[in-house]
Amino acid sequence: MRQRPGYQGTGPGQFTPDGCAVDLYRRIPVRDEPQIIAAVKPPPATLLELGCGAGRVTRPLAELGYRVTAVDESAEMLAAVEGALDVRDGGPGIESVRSSIEDLALYRVFDIVWLSSFLVHAPDPEVRGRMLRACRRHVEPDGVVIVQREGAGWHTRIPRQNPIADGFSRVTASNDVGDGVREVHVEYDFPDAHWTQTFRSRPLTVEQFETALRDAGLFVERYLTPDGTWVAASPIA
Known part of the structure; x- marks a missing residue:
């Protein structure tokens, strides 16, 4: 499926229209x-x-x-x-x-x-x-x-990092793209793989x-x- 404008994902495997990596989401724990x-x-x-x-x-x-x-x-x-x-x-x-x-x-x-x-x-x-x-x-x-x-400060506490199994996620940017919308960039690092996702959010x-x-x-x-x-x-x- 084609990714939506303003949404992008990079890394191994397949991606959804909003830039989510299928293989990444398979390894994120409950x-x-x-x-x-x-x-x-x-x-x-x-x-x-x-x-x-x-x-x-x-x-x-x-x-x-x-x-x-x-x-x-x-x-x-x-x-x-x-x-x-x-x-x-x-x-x-x-x-x-x-x-x-x-x-x-x-x-x-x-x-x-x-x-x-x-x-x-x-x-x-x-x-x-x-x-x-x-x-x-x-x-x-x-x-x-x-x-x-989203919680308070979600778009202002940048960068921030959270552990995920044997890796971590890092929100590196949340930029104003106009009309009250933010463009968010997240990186996911594991010993054997690296993914990124860019998506849009309206606080x-x-x-x-x-x-x-x-x-x-x-x-x-x-x-x-x-x-x-x-x-x-x-x-x-």
Whole structure:
């Protein structure tokens, strides 16, 4: 798939339209995402994972007892999702769906809808709105939408470095490209491989973030972590 304008990835292997390297995402380990989700609504439950990538969190969620429907626009990413099982019997497992988030129409609803990877910061407000409306139309009336957002100083604490398994990621730049959009450059170093990714992000204040959710028919129920990066939202009746 052709990479989007303003997005680029370099290094070995295949890439998604937003510059993500499939082989890189296969080696990034799970962090505390399953525990954050389980604290909001524990298994068993149905869970729609939007932007699942290579399944870094998908399999641990299924192992906890969730019935996960994992969505990604990249066939290469979906091919890397491990443990795919038929979930029609009602038990835990993984179902994969190839679709962009903003165009998703499954005509069913879920106990949990999860929008991670800072996707709410899409540079195009129309795309962001369509993503959030996809969250709203796929969540049960008494369900929850869990959203990951950028924390304070995300675009100003540059450079910064974080460990990843036997390597590390380094955010080296976040440059203003106009109209409130930033272009971010990240490098990933491992003993045997090096990748880079350039992508675009629209920073949102708390007020802008909450307004965007309300415009999509959602309201913030609570912030789940002290840094405010994980948020539980509910559908507006």
